[in-house]
Amino acid sequence: MSRVGVFICHCGENIGRTVDCSRVAQALGELPGVVHSVDYKYMCSDPGQALIKQAIQEKGLDGVVVGACSPHMHEKTFRKAAAGAGLNPFLCEMANLREHCSWIHEDREKATRKAVDLGRFIVEKIKFNRPLSTIFIPVERRALVIGGGIAGIQAALDIADGGREVILIEKEPSIGGHMSQLSETFPTLDCSQCILTPRMVEVAQHPHIKLLAYSEVESVDGYIGNFQVKIRRKARYVDETKCNGCGECQKECPNKKIPGEFDQGLGMRTAIYVPFPQAVPNIPVIDRANCALFRGRAKGVKKVVCSKCAEVCGRKAIDFDQQDTFVTENVGAIVVATGYQLYSIGKEQDSDSLRGYGEYGYGAIPDVIDGLQFERLASASGPTGGKILRPSDGKEPKTVVFLQCIGSRDPAKGIEYCSKICCMYVAKHTMLFHHKVHDGKAVVFYMDIRAGGKGYDEFVRRAIEESHALYLRGRVSRMYRNGDTIRVHGIDTLSGEPVVIDADMVVLATAMRAQPGIAALAQKLSVSYDQHGFLNEAHPKLRPVETNTAGVFVAGACQAPRDIPDSVAMASATASKVLGLFSKELLEREPLIACVDRLTCAGCFHCERVCPYGAVERKSLMDGKGRLIKIVAEVNQGVCQGCGTCQATCPSKSVELEGFRDEQIYAAVNAL
């Protein structure tokens, strides 16, 4: 027979106003197995907790039910109190008489009866509770950061400065990400490269950071504290240990007319190339698709078509036969900082719903460019040396039209969200244009101006008032070539008048989209993502950098459109989470997880298929002579989040979720 104690809290007037607490305590006290039942004004206060401790010791209670607020609020408090009196903390549970009863009802009589029901529910459940003990799992105190843009760099540096080892991987040949392509940054107009490149160098030189550029995540196994990550190191065809970055190979490469990715196709690069002069690591890579030797090989040509780079390399670093290699790293936490891609309009789209904006002629009219291309034109390291010159004929454009919200906020084009950064960078573009082309005219078509942020609205006002950008609220219906110019048909919705502008250049502020391939990475990490491919945080307000997979964190634009300050703040937040996790050698966690009854498990593995966290593993059972008896499911204690999906699925009822076992739930439901 159980010896349950019931403690009903008035929560000041919060519960007491609508629920007759003494009547509840009295009613519950009459239940079989309840040996003690009292009510008190503030059960969470010191004297309240003392009541519980005293009763446990004096009456030898083997179960404690506290009828009070939500367990989210005080379950830890009361379990600690119970443990203090020598009771297993998992034998203490709460009935929620506040959020679930007093706060939402007005009729005192009915609310009191409901409170009795809620209390009885837990009393019957707790009779079947088992003592459980906290699980400890060891932590590998090294972190993996995926993505070497500003968010990844910041996260890696913060973790490394905290004294823990970091592996930073980047799929491109150099770290730096999109920020390295930018000219100046809002709202202070400081030079992007000037603030970024020192941090890139810091990454390369940091004793605690292992940089693996030109690498991608192949597979992820394990769980919080104990991930095993297999990393593909893509073949550069240049030996990183030998190359000293002298750049002679690039000078010799005969193929110099390849549109460069870093310059968004506005500048040319060679087939063996370093993306940009400040690249980290400063080691070139051979672009197989454009290298004469590899193209020859692909066609089956036996002789070496061209090896000029290898011939000129004094350190014999070029290795045409290099292959992709794999390394496995053990880490305790993973930070995902894979960034974004720009919605590329007018080209092939990965989904039909994204087709659109053909009326703007992007791709067909050379002087219609996107925001990143404008950044390259305005950048001192860009293809024009920082002069604003239009791509078609290299002339300085005098009238430039900027279109905001291209793709963003347009459900008809498949993207209903706001890309957040465009209002600001368009204002910046108009300023840069004005600074460089004094007699130029910038016209902006906008839907709304969203400039929330420190110094942001002031910045837009400066663009309008000091750089004389003409802001027109409306959309552009179409654009076409008109002789030397681009005729832009739009509408000014404030005056209600159609507007026709002959522009020398048009800049489209296209939407921020999730990186291609993010879905595959998210699946490897068991992290959920939204319909647009942005990774989901665990809670939008209270757990913004954690994911639903313990030990995996998100930073920057892979989670949602973000500007640089936001990305950096998020990255530092992930670093503090990672360092917090690494502050202990053993990881403590609640034992409310699934466990499998090996005797009855038939090995159908329905549980494995439904588990959203990949927590179910297969275990071979052997007899004494090492012969296989059967293969059963086993739950990894580090990975299981206690959602109970497996319990609901198991056909032979062999999986039980501790704390919510069937007999507990049945007993509770039968009590109603």
Next chain:
Amino acid sequence: MKIGYFPGCSLHATAREFDESLRAVAAVLDIDLEEVRDWACCGASSAHATSHVLSVALPTRTLALAEKQKLDRVLAPCAACYNRLATARYALNHDKKTAAQVQSIVGDGFNNSVGVVSIAQLLSEATAEIRRQAKVPLSGWKVACYYGCLLVRPPEVCGFDDAEVPSSLESIVSATGATPVKWDMSLECCGGGFSLSRTASVVRLGRLILQSAKNAGAQVIVVACPMCHSNLDFRQKAMLERGGFGDAMPILFLSQLVGLSIGLDPIRLGLHRHFVSTQPLLDRIGAAKPQPEHREQA
């Protein structure tokens, strides 16, 4: 292949050459046009400007007749008819309130099972056959494909081709051996039904279209809408008088161009019925001059 045929009022009157050429071409391409019996006005302009329910009920009645006739699809060559029929079909599927009202007008037993296709859609499906049948070399013909406002719009209703950068007419023109030109005004407004009430606007808009086609090097404009044709052909004299782009530009229906390429008689294609002479084009392929005594006033 059998397909329902909804000529609409234009193809019996101002655009009878569209009807003539379409029937002639269909016969060669093995398309059996079965006219919807007892069809009525599609409701374009007058109905949809005055009563939403009527503008859906009129085309629905025609679609219901086609369904009774066991037709899977109906061809509506006129872009406005096509648009009304397709819009009605869309409204019945997406707007429950209107669907209920219309049902009470056209009666029960209609399942909205009849598809609606435009001339662009029908001939796009037949490009391989057109290419196979093309006898008369039209190589060297530079053709501006003019879609106008309704042929591929709105996209959710039409569900065919790109609403902003369409290419179906170009693919059909390419199949005939002629060369479609790249130009900017293929989707601009021709002035539509304002030909009589605001003639000056129609002339101004049409002039921009002709000018753009000419600048792109086109020798002929191909259209798929009787209204576009009427505006660009009948009003072209007034456009020319304002000067600025040289000689007249023949305006052909898509079916006429296809008919010429597969060697049909220009008279059967109704090429003598245009206001802008098609003779310069016919001279290029050595076709006989359409006899003036055949000319009837439409």
